[in-house]
Amino acid sequence: xxxxxxxxxxxxxxxxxxxxxxxxxxxxxxxxxxxxxxxxxxxxxxxxxxxxxxxxxxxxxxxxxxxxxxxxxxxxxxxxxxxxxxxxxxxxxxxxxxxxxxxxxxxxxxxxxxxxxxxxxxxxxxxxxxxxxxxxxxxxxxxxxxxxxxxxxxxxxxxxxxxxxxxxxxxxxxxxxxxxxxxxxxxxxxxxxxxxxxxxxxxxxxxxxxxxxxxxxxxxxxxxxxxxxxxxxxxxxxxxxxxxxxxxxxxxxxxxxxxxxxxxxxxxxxxxxxxxxxxxxxxxxxxxxxxxxxxxxxxxxxxxxxxxxxxx
Amino acid sequence: xxxxxxxxxxxxxxxxxxxxxxxxxxxxxxxxxxxxxxxxxxxxxxxxxxxxxxxxxxxxxxxxxxxxxxxxxxxxxxxxxxxxxxxxxxxxxxxxxxxxxxxxxxxxxxxxxxxxxxxxxxxxxxxxxxxxxxxxxxxxxxxxxxxxxxxxxxxxxxxxxxxxxxxxxxxxxxxxxxxxxxxxxxxxxxxxxxxxxxxxxxxxxxxxxxxxxxxxxxxxxxxxxxxxxxxxxxxxxxxxxxxxxxxxxxxxxxxxx
Numbered sequence: 114x115x116x117x118x119x120x121x122x123x124x125x126x127x128x129x130x131x132x133x134x135x136x137x138x139x140x141x142x143x144x145x146x147x148x149x150x151x152x153x154x155x156x157x158x159x160x161x162x163x164x165x166x167x168x169x170x171x172x173x174x175x176x177x178x179x180x181x182x183x184x185x186x187x188x189x190x191x192x193x194x195x196x197x198x199x200x201x202x203x204x205x206x207x208x209x210x211x212x213x214x215x216x217x218x219x220x221x222x223x224x225x226x227x228x229x230x231x232x233x234x235x236x237x238x239x240x241x242x243x244x245x246x247x248x249x250x251x252x253x254x255x256x257x258x259x260x261x262x263x264x265x266x267x268x269x270x271x272x273x274x275x276x277x278x279x280x281x282x283x284x285x286x287x288x289x290x291x292x293x294x295x296x297x298x299x300x301x302x303x304x305x306x307x308x309x310x311x312x313x314x315x316x317x318x319x320x321x322x323x324x325x326x327x328x329x330x331x332x333x334x335x336x337x338x339x340x341x342x343x344x345x346x347x348x349x350x351x352x353x354x355x356x357x358x359x360x361x362x363x364x365x366x367x368x369x370x371x372x373x374x375x376x377x378x379x380x381x382x383x384x385x386x387x388x389x390x391x392x393x394x395x396x397x398x399x400x401x402x403x404x405x406x407x408x409x410x411x412x413x414x415x416x417x418x419x420x421x422x423x424x425x
Numbered sequence: 426x427x428x429x430x431x432x433x434x435x436x437x438x439x440x441x442x443x444x445x446x447x448x449x450x451x452x453x454x455x456x457x458x459x460x461x462x463x464x465x466x467x468x469x470x471x472x473x474x475x476x477x478x479x480x481x482x483x484x485x486x487x488x489x490x491x492x493x494x495x496x497x498x499x500x501x502x503x504x505x506x507x508x509x510x511x512x513x514x515x516x517x518x519x520x521x522x523x524x525x526x527x528x529x530x531x532x533x534x535x536x537x538x539x540x541x542x543x544x545x546x547x548x549x550x551x552x553x554x555x556x557x558x559x560x561x562x563x564x565x566x567x568x569x570x571x572x573x574x575x576x577x578x579x580x581x582x583x584x585x586x587x588x589x590x591x592x593x594x595x596x597x598x599x600x601x602x603x604x605x606x607x608x609x610x611x612x613x614x615x616x617x618x619x620x621x622x623x624x625x626x627x628x629x630x631x632x633x634x635x636x637x638x639x640x641x642x643x644x645x646x647x648x649x650x651x652x653x654x655x656x657x658x659x660x661x662x663x664x665x666x667x668x669x670x671x672x673x674x675x676x677x678x679x680x681x682x
Contacts, residue, residue: 193459200546261667263664264667278549278562280544280546280551282544282545283458283466284466285466289551289560289562293558295560296551296553296560298553298659298660307657307661311661313661315662337671395562397576398562400527412681413681415680415681416674416681417670417671419671419675
């Protein structure tokens with residue numbers, strides 16, 4: 114099954130002890146093709162070119178304001194409890210498997226990327242001065258925690274490789290992410306966060322509806338996850354707010370604001386479309402760790418990420 | 426009392442279909458989803474010792490005594506498979522997939538000593554375990570994909586038979602066990618699970634296991650899943666292999682020399 118490796122894009126990890134169904138092989142091949150095509154476009158200086166999404170340009174800085182306007186006018190289908198119906202399988206197609214979140218021209222290791230960041234307007238993560246070179250250091254010396262099959266963390270779950278399924282029940286909004294089979298079950302019943310001393314890879318998420326928008330507040334995160342393969346990072350002070358709004362029947366506007374005073378100068382926001390997969394698409398199981406045979410190779414020149422203050 | 430009477434009133438107002446075995450008068454009211462199915466949403470956990478040993482077992486160091494959950498008492502192994510089980514038992518400290526932090530498979534995930542959450546929608550029922558962020562996706566009223574495929578958690582397809590959720594699971598690996606005592610299965614394992622909400626807070630859980638390579642006949646386990654009722658309870662994380670790697674890395678045992 115596919116794996117994200119250090120110094121690699123989404124790639125096939127052959128030792129997975131299964132006979133992979135043809136459908137999976139085809140899906141994987143198409144994913145690789147889309148990544149490569151994006152890279153070729155970017156090499157011509159235009160950045161990845163993609164068709165419009167929901168009648169809006171697909172790149173984040175243009176999609177965001179356009180989708181906001183369209184979402185305000187859209188009357189979403191509803192669940193029996195009256196909440197907008199977002200059940201289904203969703204593809205964060207412009208995130209390219211969370212290889213990068215800033216502008217990137219593409220190279221032999223990572224595909225091209227147009228920044229997912231809509232605020233600040235320069236499209237860059239506003240790191241504090243002391244961390245100006247930390248992302249590069251991470252890339253040079255550490256393995257992306259996804260490469261060791263750890264769960265994605267938040268908000269990366271939503272734009273990690275392979276997409277997510279949304280399952281809604283009264284007072285619960287749940288995600289299943291295919292990559293390394295992670296999940297979040299988010300109470301939407303006004304219940305309080307758990308105790309501050311409990312630190313979790315996926316944090317403690319609590320949701321509420323503001324009109325047709327699901328707003329998710331996530332605290333209790335640890336610092337053992339990254340935001341991209343390229344090494345964007347956060348501390349255990351990270352506080353994430355996410356907003357999910359249907360733009361049309363097959364598109365969600367996803368916005369996420371990250372606050373982390375230990376690492377960032379200011380709050381910053383990513384936005385991107387989540388596009389409904391074709392009818393019948395199922396998010397399947399990927400037992401990542403169980404078939405992880407490449408860790409010893411990665412460990413020859415890269416370290417396990419142990420957070421911002423690893424033992425010396 | 427107030428809650429009870431409201432529940433009784435609802436039951437009286439709405440004539441829900443009832444199964445043939447149990448007279449309506451004897452059935453406690455169970456919560457229902459908007460499509461009229463028993464509402465399995467919530468956090469659940471088994472309280473048996475089945476994860477230590479599916480069959481009757483006395484206590485030993487680190488193992489609570491327990492009455493078995495296998496109908497008829499004995500797992501009907503073929504002779505060679507019984508020898509394998511005994512070999513597994515001897516090597517269990519390291520050979521148990523749980524000791525390696527692997528996914529536990531089905532049905533073991535359902536009686537492992539960790540809570541799990543069920544999120545139920547008409548088309549898709551998700552089961553999320555605290556152990557190693559295990560997810561099960563039960564796709565309703567749909568067919569298994571064409572094989573061959575093998576998965577640690579198998580491929581789960583659900584349907585309602587009256588008030589019982591029936592889940593058909595196949596396409597397994599042979600790398601999961603059924604408990605810490607070395608009970609095991611092969612790739613041909615076929616599991617049929619039956620979830621029946623017998624009170625608002627109890628699910629009667631039955632699973633039939635069939636694997637002609639390992640067992641002489643299909644056999645059943647039967648146990649109760651209990652609703653976790655603590656205030657604001659949620660499924661937390663037991664990220665087994667991440668903790669193991671983190672420990673090793675902190676000790677300097679993982680990484681460039």
